[in-house]
Structure formats: C-alpha cells, structure tokens
Amino acid sequence: MPASSPAPTSTAAPVAATLAIGPHLVSPPVVLAPMAGITNAPFRTLCREFSGGKGLFVSEMITTRALVERNEKTMQLIQFGETERPRSIQLYGVDPATVGKAVRMIVDEDLADHIDLNFGCPVPKVTRKGGGSALPYKRNLLRAILREAVSGAGELPVTIKMRKGIDDDHTTYLDAGRIAVEEGVTAVALHGRTAAQHYSGTADWEAIARLKEHVTEIPVLGNGDIWSAADAVRMMAETGCDGVVVGRGCLGRPWLFGDLVAAFEGTGAPAAPTLREVADVMVRHAQLLGEWIGDEARGVIDFRKHVAWYLKGFSVGSDLRRSLAITSSLAELREQLDTLHLDQPWPAGADGPRGRTSGRDRVVLPDGWLNDPWDCAGVAPEAELDTSGG
Numbered sequence: 001m002p003a004s005s006p007a008p009t010s011t012a013a014p015v016a017a018t019l020a021i022g023p024h025l026v027s028p029p030v031v032l033a034p035m036a037g038i039t040n041a042p043f044r045t046l047c048r049e050f051s052g053g054k055g056l057f058v059s060e061m062i063t064t065r066a067l068v069e070r071n072e073k074t075m076q077l078i079q080f081g082e083t084e085r086p087r088s089i090q091l092y093g094v095d096p097a098t099v100g101k102a103v104r105m106i107v108d109e110d111l112a113d114h115i116d117l118n119f120g121c122p123v124p125k126v127t128r129k130g131g132g133s134a135l136p137y138k139r140n141l142l143r144a145i146l147r148e149a150v151s152g153a154g155e156l157p158v159t160i161k162m163r164k165g166i167d168d169d170h171t172t173y174l175d176a177g178r179i180a181v182e183e184g185v186t187a188v189a190l191h192g193r194t195a196a197q198h199y200s201g202t203a204d205w206e207a208i209a210r211l212k213e214h215v216t217e218i219p220v221l222g223n224g225d226i227w228s229a230a231d232a233v234r235m236m237a238e239t240g241c242d243g244v245v246v247g248r249g250c251l252g253r254p255w256l257f258g259d260l261v262a263a264f265e266g267t268g269a270p271a272a273p274t275l276r277e278v279a280d281v282m283v284r285h286a287q288l289l290g291e292w293i294g295d296e297a298r299g300v301i302d303f304r305k306h307v308a309w310y311l312k313g314f315s316v317g318s319d320l321r322r323s324l325a326i327t328s329s330l331a332e333l334r335e336q337l338d339t340l341h342l343d344q345p346w347p348a349g350a351d352g353p354r355g356r357t358s359g360r361d362r363v364v365l366p367d368g369w370l371n372d373p374w375d376c377a378g379v380a381p382e383a384e385l386d387t388s389g390g
Contacts, residue, residue, distance in 0.1 A: 017029065021187055022114070022155075023155075024113065026056045028265065029242060030054075030257065030260045030261075031056040031058065031243060031246070032057040032058055034059060034060055034116070035060070040292065042291075045081055047254045048084070050255045053083065056114075059089050061090050062089055062092065063092050064095075068101045078111055079292075087111070087114070088113070089106060091118065092132070094129070094145070096148040101152075107152065114159070115153055115156055115157070116159045116189075117146070119135055119161065119162040119163075122197075122363070127166075127195060127364055128364040133195035134195065134365055137369065137373055140375075142179055146158070146184075150184040159185060159189065161188075161191070162190060164192060166194060166370070168194060168196075171194070174210070177215040181215055187242075188215060188219075188221070189223055189245045191223040195363045198356070199356045206239075208224075212239060212240045221242060221244060222245065223244070223245035226244055226246050226247075227249045228351045229256070229262065229263035232260055246260070248355035253310075254281065255281070274342065275314050276342035276343060281310070282310050283330060285306060286303035289303050290330070296329060300329055300330060304324075304327070312347075313348070314347055315341065316340060
C-alpha cells in the first residue's frame with residue numbers, strides 16, 4: 001500500500017468534524033461520490049482501506065426500475081462487502097411509484113442502511129428523458145419522488161445529490177433544497193456546476209455557501225473541484241458546508257481518503273507514494289475486480305480504464321501505456337508494470353484535475369421541458385432506465 005500524498009499546507013480541521021446522516025455519524029465528514037463504472041465494491045474497498053474505514057462510501061447509481069425488476073447486473077452492483085457499514089445505495093428514478101417500490105424493497109430485504117437519490121447526472125441519455133440534473137426543474141415531480149422515497153424508507157435516512165440547475169438561466173438548487181427539507185430528506189449535496197457545464201470550468205463554491213444559508217435545518221454537503229485534502233478543508237471553511245463529497249479527485253488515487261482523514265484529524269499525511277507503491281495498488285485493484293466479477297481476465301479488462309488515472313504525471317512511454325491498456329491477466333499487468341522505473345517519486349502537479357472536463361452548450365431535454373417548471377408532462381415511461389451503473 002502506498003503512503004498518502006503530500007500533507008496540505010493548511011491542515012486546520014474544520015469545527016464540524018462529524019456529519020450526521022440520520023443515525024450514522026460520519027467522521028471525518030467525507031463522502032465518496034457515486035461514479036458510474038467506478039465506485040463498485042472493489043474500488044470502495046480500496047478507499048475504505050486507506051481511510052481506515054472512516055467516511056461514507058456510496059455505490060454506483062442504481063436505477064429503480066432495474067432494481068424492482070431484479071436485473072442481474074443491478075443485483076450484483078448492490079452487493080456490499082462484509083465490513084461496509086453503513087451500506088449506501090444511490091438510486092436514480094423519475095417515476096414516484098417506481099422509486100417508492102425500490103425504496104420499500106431495500107427496506108424489506110435489508111439491502112442498505114442509507115439511500116441517496118440522484119438528481120445530478122448530466123449525461124444526455126439521462127437528461128433527454130427528464131432525469132438526473134434535468135428533473136429538479138419540475139418542482140412538483142421532485143416533491144412527489146421525495147415524498148414516496150422518504151415515506152417508504154421508514155427509519156433509513158434519505159439524502160439527495162444535485163447540481164445547480166440545467167444552465168445559468170435555469171437554476172434549481174435553492175428550490176430543490178427547500179423542497180428536500182419540507183419532504184423530510186436527511187441531507188443535501190450540491191455539485192457546484194450546472195448540467196450545461198458537465199465537468200468543465202470551475203465549480204461554484206459560492207452556490208454551496210448560498211445553499212447552506214438557505215437550508216439550515218439539515219446538513220449541506222459540497223462537491224466539485226476537490227483534488228486534494230487541502231481543497232476539502234478549504235471548501236468547508238469558505239462555504240460553511242457540513243461535509244464534502246469527493247468524486248473525480250480520487251480517480252487513480254484511492255489513498256486520497258487517507259489524506260482526507262489525516263487533514264481533518266490534524267495528524268499530518270505520510271509521504272507521497274512512489275510509482276512502485278502505485279503499481280502495487282493497481283495490481284490489487286485489478287485483482288479485487290476479478291474476484292468481484294468472478295473472472296480474472298474480465299477484472300483486468302475492466303481495470304483498463306483506471307490505468308491512465310493511476311499513471312498520471314509519471315514518466316511512462318506511450319508504447320508501454322498502450323500495452324498496459326490492453327492487458328488481460330494479473331501476471332501480464334504485473335510484468336508490464338515491473339518494466340517501469342518504479343522508484344519514480346510522486347509527480348509534481350499530479351494531484352490536480354483528472355477525469356472528464358468537457359462541457360456542453362446545450363443540455364438535451366425532452367420537448368417543451370422548460371415551458372413550465374411545475375407541469376410534470378413530458379416524462380416518458382422510458383425515462384425510468386432499465387440498467388444500472390455505467
């Protein structure tokens with residue numbers, strides 16, 4: 001296991017060091033953001049190991065229709081490790097009745113300890129059907145979904161994750177935050193970007209501060225541009241938010257959660273990992289994926305998308321990068337990695353932005369979606385996706 005990345009220059013822990021998600025106390029107040037194709041059980045295992053089990057780690061997005069129909073892939077995605085507590089599931093749905101059925105199924109079958117609802121996904125296949133970050137524009141539909149979810153959840157806490165809105169002319173987060181409070185949601189998380197921004201530009205931390213001022217009854221979590229432990233501490237200090245949600249910053253860096261624990265607890269982070277230590281984590285990540293899938297080759301193939309994130313900034317030739325991206329066994333992956341100069345130190349600047357950065361000029365929406373923020377017409381049955389994850 002590698003050591004953590006460099007300690008932030010300012011490590012003063014925020015006053016609010018514990019986040020309450022219903023009965024679950026999360027300390028430090030750090031949450032792994034659901035990411036399609038990324039935050040499966042193997043990746044959550046790695047993040048939890050580096051954090052010492054501290055924090056909250058949420059599953060990939062699970063579609064409510066796929067869950068109630070017991071889709072085979074979905075049933076695998078909702079599996080949690082024996083040590084994962086609390087078990088957190090993120091649900092996506094646009095039909096209040098289907099969302100309610102999914103939530104009651106989770107409660108009746110003891111599938112999770114916490115339910116998060118996705119109202120932040122900006123990808124066209126979701127927004128064009130009125131889901132994800134498009135949905136909060138329809139205030140009455142949002143309220144109906146939250147009401148069904150909270151009433152069906154019983155004692156399980158329900159939280160939501162959302163964006164600022166569709167674009168700068170159609171922001172929704174303040175109304176959505178107020179509706180969430182009124183319907184009994186336990187906490188709200190805000191990604192400080194609109195759907196139109198996708199992952200481009202800079203996250204608007206001032207919007208997180210405004211939401212915190214607007215919603216005082218429940219915890220408000222901030223998300224966006226947390227690339228280091230210092231960023232997390234700074235976000236809480238600048239916005240007054242009650243916790244942080246970390247997404248792309250941990251791609252290829254599961255040890256970031258160890259950094260976060262150290263920063264919030266004021267213990268100081270260990271030295272940054274060398275390439276040798278990073279390579280060891282890469283092999284373990286691929287191994288965990290193989291064990292989870294039940295096939296080593298498929299696990300290594302699934303791991304390929306992580307290679308560039310792990311190796312960002314290191315001196316690795318283009319031919320070797322291509323070879324690593326087509327490996328299909330643990331032995332081959334290990335052999336390829338062992339040809340690298342493994343004593344390379346952690347590269348300067350490698351803690352910065354990673355993952356997708358593209359934006360869009362226009363968000364794909366159902367016809368007439370923006371005509372009336374209250375009318376729920378236009379949400380077609382097919383908007384309730386039948387597959388989960390990525």
